[in-house]
Each structure stands twice: as structure tokens, then as C-alpha cells.
Amino acid sequence: MSEQQFHLDGNAAGGLLQEVFVHDITDARGACAACGAVGEMGAQHLYMFPLAPGAVLRCAACEGVLMVVVHAGGRFRLGLRGLAWLEMKETPGSS
Amino acid sequence: MRTLVLAVPGWPGHLAGQHVDVRLTADDGYQAERSYSIASAPSANDRLALTVERLDDGEVSPYLAGELRIGDTLELRGPIGGYFVWDIAMGGPLLLVAGGSGICPLMAMLRLRQSAGGTVPTRLLYSSRSLEDVIYRDELDALAAMGSSLEVIHTLTREQPPGWEGFHRRIDAAMLSAVGWPPTDRPLIFVCGPTPLVESVADALVNLGHEPARIKTERFGPTGG
Numbered sequence: 001m002s003e004q005q006f007h008l009d010g011n012a013a014g015g016l017l018q019e020v021f022v023h024d025i026t027d028a029r030g031a032c033a034a035c036g037a038v039g040e041m042g043a044q045h046l047y048m049f050p051l052a053p054g055a056v057l058r059c060a061a062c063e064g065v066l067m068v069v070v071h072a073g074g075r076f077r078l079g080l081r082g083l084a085w086l087e088m089k090e091t092p093g094s095s
Numbered sequence: 096m097r098t099l100v101l102a103v104p105g106w107p108g109h110l111a112g113q114h115v116d117v118r119l120t121a122d123d124g125y126q127a128e129r130s131y132s133i134a135s136a137p138s139a140n141d142r143l144a145l146t147v148e149r150l151d152d153g154e155v156s157p158y159l160a161g162e163l164r165i166g167d168t169l170e171l172r173g174p175i176g177g178y179f180v181w182d183i184a185m186g187g188p189l190l191l192v193a194g195g196s197g198i199c200p201l202m203a204m205l206r207l208r209q210s211a212g213g214t215v216p217t218r219l220l221y222s223s224r225s226l227e228d229v230i231y232r233d234e235l236d237a238l239a240a241m242g243s244s245l246e247v248i249h250t251l252t253r254e255q256p257p258g259w260e261g262f263h264r265r266i267d268a269a270m271l272s273a274v275g276w277p278p279t280d281r282p283l284i285f286v287c288g289p290t291p292l293v294e295s296v297a298d299a300l301v302n303l304g305h306e307p308a309r310i311k312t313e314r315f316g317p318t319g320g
Contacts (some may be wrong), residue, residue: 005292010316012130014175015116027177042178043311 011042034064115173124193136206194288225254278304
């Protein structure tokens with residue numbers, strides 16, 4: 001199985017990210033700091049293995065790391081240096 | 096394969112395509128968590144249907160598909176996801192592409208569509224190993240028989256019943272071109288299934304000229320059931 005086949009959609013990290021952000025952010029848009037591609041977080045590539053303490057969200061265009069979320073020891077740690085910006089709707093779920 | 100109907104007091108309601116995370120906690124505190132798509136249409140009551148495929152080496156699915164009894168309680172987080180969702184207001188035409196248990200979130204969309212009168216032009220292309228592996232077969236037949244605005248097209252990749260005249264290969268560009276809407280109709284497309292199927296279908300759709308922004312995907316990866 002190639003590495004590519006291990007990834008899911010960012011959508012699958014929605015539950016984890018909802019613990020950190022107030023809103024669901026799978027439909028939030030972000031820009032990749034590496035290549036500039038803009039897309040919804042739910043459409044990016046997610047690497048999250050069973051029992052892993054964290055999740056890595058990579059850009060669907062260039063595979064650059066956008067976001068790292070680690071949940072362990074009673075804390076969440078977010079690494080966000082791969083995101084130039086993240087845009088959330090005032091009202092989640094609206095279009 | 097087993098469908099669980101859960102009563103969730105205070106359920107805030109969901110959108111078609113959303114999922115829930117189910118968390119199991121063992122007596123020693125060990126926890127395992129998996130995501131399951133909600134297969135029931137959004138409705139006013141507090142019931143949810145999840146269809147669970149049993150993976151023998153999984154940590155969660157053997158319990159949900161085999162051991163869970165009526166009256167047991169589960170820990171849920173959700174509804175989750177604002178990306179892979181469809182609402183009546185988003186309109187159509189709709190092209191839904193499913194592989195195996197990837198039908199589940201698409202079933203919520205089909206049930207919502209039907210509850211709103213069943214008028215949104217929709218085509219479902221559904222890949223299964225055999226006719227016996229087609230989930231919701233009777234319901235899909237019944238929905239398709241109700242009117243001409245829903246077409247259900249099956250492909251059976253491993254085993255076909257005698258006299259089968261439908262597709263019997265993996266979904267490819269020629270099949271998507273034959274059964275899908277032309278790109279000029281600007282269909283909204285939802286693809287759900289195992290990762291290799293989703294990858295190849297999404298690539299083929301883009302090559303056929305569909306707008307990437309109108310193709311939404313949900314992969315079932317090796318996250319272990």
C-alpha cells in the first residue's frame with residue numbers, strides 16, 4: 001500500500017478539531033503557506049492513525065504540512081506554521 | 096453489516112453527509128474512537144441510524160456490529176462536518192458515487208431528497224463486490240421505482256448473478272462518462288468509499304472536465320474499524 005493510500009480527508013478530523021475550535025472547521029477555508037493553494041479544511045489530506053495521539057493535515061495540492069494537532073496528557077497542542085490564514089464563517093454550516 | 100438506530104436525547108439535528116465519532120471505553124480506561132457516517136435523513140426526532148461494517152481485526156466495529164444490545168449506551172460526539180454535506184437548497188443535478196459502505200452518507204442524502212419530494216435530478220453509481228453486498232438494496236430499488244428523477248446504476252466487480260446485464264468492472268472514466276451528467280450540467284458530485292476508489296474516481300471526474308470545487312470526497316482509510 002502506498003503512502004498516499006493511508007490518508008483520509010480533513011473531514012475525518014472534524015471531531016478532534018471541534019474540541020479545539022469553537023466551530024466545526026471542516027468547511028473553514030485556509031491558505032497553504034508553502035504553495036498558496038486555498039481550500040476547505042475538510043478537503044485537505046489527513047494522516048491520522050488508530051491510537052495516534054495526533055493528526056497531521058497536509059495540503060491537497062502540494063502535501064505541505066498545514067496543521068498538526070496533538071491531544072495527550074490532558075492538553076491540546078496545535079502547530080499552525082503551514083497555514084498562511086484560516087477563515088471561519090460566523091455561522092457554521094451556512095453557505 | 097448491521098444498522099444501529101440510536102436514540103440520542105437532545106440531539107441538535109444533523110445535515111445529510113455528516114458523521115459522528117463513537118467512543119468506547121474499556122473497564123481499565125482504554126479508549127478507542129471511530130467515525131461513522133449518519134445514514135438517516137435529517138429529521139425532527141432524536142433518532143440516528145448508523146450502518147456499521149464489521150471488520151474482524153477492528154477494535155470498535157466487532158463490538159458495534161456484534162455485541163451491542165438494545166438498551167446499551169454509547170458515547171457519541173457530533174454531528175461533525177460541514178464540508179461533505181448536501182442540503183435541498185444546494186440543488187442539483189446530483190451525482191453520487193459510492194464504493195461498498197461508502198453508500199452510508201449518500202443514503203442520508205437520498206433519504207433527505209426523497210423526504211423533500213424527490214424532485215432533485217440524481218444519479219447514483221454504486222460499486223459493490225456482488226449483489227449480496229449491495230447495502231440498502233431494497234430501499235434503493237424502491238426509491239428508483241418512484242420516479243424518473245432518480246437513477247441507480249450498479250456495478251458488481253467480483254460476482255454477478257446469472258443474466259446480469261449491468262456493469263461488472265471497477266468504476267472508470269468511461270463508466271462515469273456514460274452514466275454521469277455532462278460537465279456542462281455542472282452537477283454537484285459526492286464520492287465516498289475506500290481511498291483507492293475515491294482517488295481514481297475524483298481524478299477521472301476532473302479529467303472529464305468537472306470542476307474540482309464541485310467534487311466532494313470522503314475516504315474510508317485504513318483507520319481500523
